Amino acid sequence: MQRKLTTGYSWLLVVLLTVMTACSKNHPDQPDVTVPSADNSLISLTFKKAENPGLWNDIETEILNDTVHAHTLAGTDISRLVADFSFEGAAVSVGGVEQRSGNTSQDFSAPVKYTVTAENGDTHTYIVKFYDTGIPAVYVNTNGQPINSKDDYVVGHIKITEGLEGK
Numbered sequence: 001m002q003r004k005l006t007t008g009y010s011w012l013l014v015v016l017l018t019v020m021t022a023c024s025k026n027h028p029d030q031p032d033v034t035v036p037s038a039d040n041s042l043i044s045l046t047f048k049k050a051e052n053p054g055l056w057n058d059i060e061t062e063i064l065n066d067t068v069h070a071h072t073l074a075g076t077d078i079s080r081l082v083a084d085f086s087f088e089g090a091a092v093s094v095g096g097v098e099q100r101s102g103n104t105s106q107d108f109s110a111p112v113k114y115t116v117t118a119e120n121g122d123t124h125t126y127i128v129k130f131y132d133t134g135i136p137a138v139y140v141n142t143n144g145q146p147i148n149s150k151d152d153y154v155v156g157h158i159k160i161t162e163g164l165e166g167k
Contacts (some may be wrong), residue, residue, distance in 0.1 A: 009040040036120035039088040041070070045114075045128065051082040051102055061128070068114070074137040075161030078108040078130050089124075090114045137161050 007026045045068050047059040054077050061070045074080065084102045085092065093115050094106060106112050112128045140147075142156035 010036050011019065036118070037089075038118045038120050038122050040116040040118035040122055040124040041088045041093075042114060042116050042124070042126050043086040043088060045070075045083050045085040047081050048102075051084065054080075063126070066124075066126050069127050070108070070128065070130045071133050072130060074132050074135065075139065075159070080105050081108055082106075083128075085114075087116050090119045091117045 009018070042063060045061045045063065047055060047061075047070070049055045049058050056076070059070055059072050061068050063069075072155060082102060082105050083099070085099075086101065088143070092101075094104075094112060097104075099106075099114070108128060108130050114126045114128060116124050116126070118124075139159040139161070140156055141159070142154045145154045147154055
């Protein structure tokens with residue numbers, strides 16, 4: 001009788017182990033379901049002199065909430081600038097046109113709306129605004145002649161500007 005009881009429990013144990021291993025979560029024949037990401041953030045946006053020959057230096061921006069603030073010198077032409085940006089999401093667009101970092105030119109004479117789209121389709125819109133530093137700029141053009149001395153004069157032209165060109 002003891003032997004029949006032990007044999008019965010052994011079969012029960014084998015059946016339970018078979019059921020448990022058959023119900024494991026790792027099924028190679030079933031694809032993993034991935035949920036599309038909801039990330040749609042603009043991380044950084046700059047304007048590099050290397051990509052914008054009309055700039056005197058790189059322009060770093062500050063992102064506060066949904067607004068990107070860019071400050072530059074008076075007299076800067078902001079009508080054809082190429083932005084260099086990083087983001088979390090699937091794509092960045094302006095007016096429905098996809099933007100490529102370091103490649104796509106925009107007219108920033110008026111605020112520009114950058115939309116970051118997440119993998120799941122959610123969007124987040126940022127407004128890029130340019131501001132004059134408020135300091136008039138003095139530009140000296142000597143047609144490529146270097147100014148090496150305060151005693152030896154070089155022919156040139158001076159331009160004093162205020163406000164942003166293109167605005």
